[in-house]
Amino acid sequence: MIKSLIPYLNRMMPVIMLAFLALALLQVILIFAPHWQDIMGHLYDFLSWARPAYFPLSVFFTFVVISGAIFNFFASRLAQKGLFLRKGFIMDVLRRLTNREKLEEMLERQQREATLDAAELSAALRSKIIGQDEVCEDISHQLRRRLALRVRNRPVGVFLLAGPPGTGKTYLAKQISQQTQRPLLHFDMTQMSSPHAATLLFGSPRGYVGSDTFGGLTGGLKEQPNAVVLLDEIEKAHPDVLKKFLTAWNDGHVTEASTGEQVSTNDVIFVLTSNIATEALTEIVRRTVNEPEKTRAESVEVLSKSGMAPEVLNRIDRIFVFKALEGLNLARVAALEIEKLIESYDLQIENEGIDPALLFALLTKQQKLGSIASARDLTRSVEDMLGESLILARQSGATKIRLEQDSNGVRAVSSSAR
Numbered sequence: 001m002i003k004s005l006i007p008y009l010n011r012m013m014p015v016i017m018l019a020f021l022a023l024a025l026l027q028v029i030l031i032f033a034p035h036w037q038d039i040m041g042h043l044y045d046f047l048s049w050a051r052p053a054y055f056p057l058s059v060f061f062t063f064v065v066i067s068g069a070i071f072n073f074f075a076s077r078l079a080q081k082g083l084f085l086r087k088g089f090i091m092d093v094l095r096r097l098t099n100r101e102k103l104e105e106m107l108e109r110q111q112r113e114a115t116l117d118a119a120e121l122s123a124a125l126r127s128k129i130i131g132q133d134e135v136c137e138d139i140s141h142q143l144r145r146r147l148a149l150r151v152r153n154r155p156v157g158v159f160l161l162a163g164p165p166g167t168g169k170t171y172l173a174k175q176i177s178q179q180t181q182r183p184l185l186h187f188d189m190t191q192m193s194s195p196h197a198a199t200l201l202f203g204s205p206r207g208y209v210g211s212d213t214f215g216g217l218t219g220g221l222k223e224q225p226n227a228v229v230l231l232d233e234i235e236k237a238h239p240d241v242l243k244k245f246l247t248a249w250n251d252g253h254v255t256e257a258s259t260g261e262q263v264s265t266n267d268v269i270f271v272l273t274s275n276i277a278t279e280a281l282t283e284i285v286r287r288t289v290n291e292p293e294k295t296r297a298e299s300v301e302v303l304s305k306s307g308m309a310p311e312v313l314n315r316i317d318r319i320f321v322f323k324a325l326e327g328l329n330l331a332r333v334a335a336l337e338i339e340k341l342i343e344s345y346d347l348q349i350e351n352e353g354i355d356p357a358l359l360f361a362l363l364t365k366q367q368k369l370g371s372i373a374s375a376r377d378l379t380r381s382v383e384d385m386l387g388e389s390l391i392l393a394r395q396s397g398a399t400k401i402r403l404e405q406d407s408n409g410v411r412a413v414s415s416s417a418r
Contacts, residue, residue, distance in 0.1 A: 089286055118144040121179055128175050129168045130336075135161075135320045136172070143180070143269070154252045158270040158315060160234070163322025164278050164301070166378070170232055173271040177228040182269065185220040186230045195240035202244055203257040210256040218256040218263050226267045234272040242312050247268075249315040272316070277306040281321045295319070315417060324418030327363075329379070334362045337382045342401070345390045350415050351400035358385070358410055385410050 122140035135147060139159065146156045161169040177184035191197060199208075203215035214222060234242070248254045249270065253262040280302045288295040299319045304310050319357050325333055335354055342349050365381055386403070389412040393401050398414035 110157050114146045116147055116180075124179050125172065125175055129172050130332050131325050132168055132172070132322055135322060139176070139318075139320060141173075143176070147180075152252070152266045155249060155265050155270055156266045156318045158249050158272070160272045160274060160303075160316045160319045161322060162274045162276070162278065162281050162299075162319060164324045165275050167322040169273040169322055169324055170230065173228060173230040173273070176269065176271065177230075180228070180269075183224040183227045184230060185217065185224070185227045187216065187232065187239075189231050189233050189235075189237040192241045193236040195238050197238060198241045199246050199257065201241070202254060203259075205257045206259075214258065218254055218261075221254065221263045221265065221268060222256075222261075225264060228269045228271060231270065231272045233275060234312075235274050235306075237278045238267055239309055242309060246311060246315060274303070274308070276308070277302045278321075278324075280306075281319075282323065285321045330363055330366060331359050334359055334378055334382065338386065338403070341382055341386055342390060345394050347390065347393060347398065347412075349399045350400050350402050352416075355403055355405045355410075357405040358403055361385075361405060386412070 054398065118140045121143065122137045124320060125136035129136055142157060142159070149156075161172060163169060173186075176182075187201065192200065199210060199215065201215045201217040203213070203218055204210040213219065217229070221229075223312075231237070231245075244254070248265045248268075252266045253264050255262050267395075281299055284295060284298045284302065296319055299321070300310075300313045300316075301315055303319075338354055339349055356402060362378060362381055362385070366378055389403075389410050393412035393414065397416065398412070400415040401412045402415060404411045404413055
């Protein structure tokens, strides 16, 4: 009973001391009953007597306060850094026993991902990926939920981005890497069309050429275990290569062929892109709005019929379908491509410097290509239409230009030539 009161009494000690001093003062007043004028007189005499000590005391107390503040500042810094005193020397336990900077980076990333704001991530992705707002919002919420998990025995996520070529699938993967501050491992699966290509990713068996180094995937994940792994155009890979990924997606590790070492994939985000069955997938998404399970089931069926292995599809967490770019969204992409091309010639475009007729001509050309059109076709069209005029503008010494469309084609006009 008494032991349990000790913490309470410790907290109350300042109040007890104040009460004691108040009672002592009251006792003095009751005994001597001094008049207030006498009290003021004695106080004045005391202050006059102590006047020579004012300056030394002020210097002393100022020194004490400053010393205390300095000590408190450095003590807090040392405590935060895990430092302690031993035999007169300051020693950093973490710096002595491990890579402190890397540990701090890992803790910071863990805290950042645990508090990931889906709305903020979605807004950042939408500002970069044109015309795919629903995909950006959906994948942001998926990442928030999955990154918040502390214990995992498989990757953070295995996401398939399907849709027409040039609609932003690869760029979205790169933006996820950038926004989550994770390294990107990018593999072009068109180079994995033969069964032997697996050695490029998973290494060569011992005794074979190349067995002295790790594969691109296994080596990359060993160095960067929290990477975003982009498998571009997954449908172009040989089935034997794809089967090698099953343990990565299902069991949480990949095996390096040269050493047999298992490399964890539990902190990896896998992003796969595909251009197959885009029209059928677009129709499925249109019909099954707000029905994610039905969307997934029908999408898996369509992709399976298009040649993608069922065992691969069964290990994909979510399928995101990108819409074909059209109208103003396509115009935005065209404007950005024009700006990028102009900057590559060390030129600048003035505000409202792109003739709307030029954008309309580009959109009309894309529409004539129909469903086979892509953003890459748009890029080539921009280069074909503007290349020569930009060269002439650069040779004339222009730095800032506007683009004008007339019956003779496109002209790059210097802003000073108005």
